[in-house]
Amino acid sequence: MITAxxxxxxxxxxxxxxxxxxxAASAAHSDVPGAxxxxxxxxxLATGSVAPEHRDELPTPSQQLNGLNRLAGVPHDLDPLTSQLAPVTGLLGS
Incomplete structure (x- = not known):
């Protein structure tokens, strides 16, 4: 591998x-002023380089991280569907 x-x-x-x-770092809220x-x-930092008239159109990194956190619950939301399909998947094979 080259240095670059x-x-x-x-x-x-x-x-x-x-x-x-x-x-995880933002989960601990601090009551200290100026924290x-x-x-x-x-x-x-992310919105600093975006023109002010377009800032509302782009999601902030914290909004994107919150969206990723919601993805963690997707497998639990799909459990009822996958439990109904379990007998059929044995017939289909891999």
């Missing part, structure tokens, strides 16, 4: 770890 690819892989790994840790909120800072 190593650097890019390290940056991508760090960004991924940060994105996974962001919901740093990771998701608020991420939202302000």
């Amino acid at each position: 690819q190593r650097v890019l892989a390290a940056v991508a790994l760090a960004a991924g770890a940060t994105a996974l840790a962001a919901p 740093l909120s990771l998701t608020h800072e991420l939202d302000s």
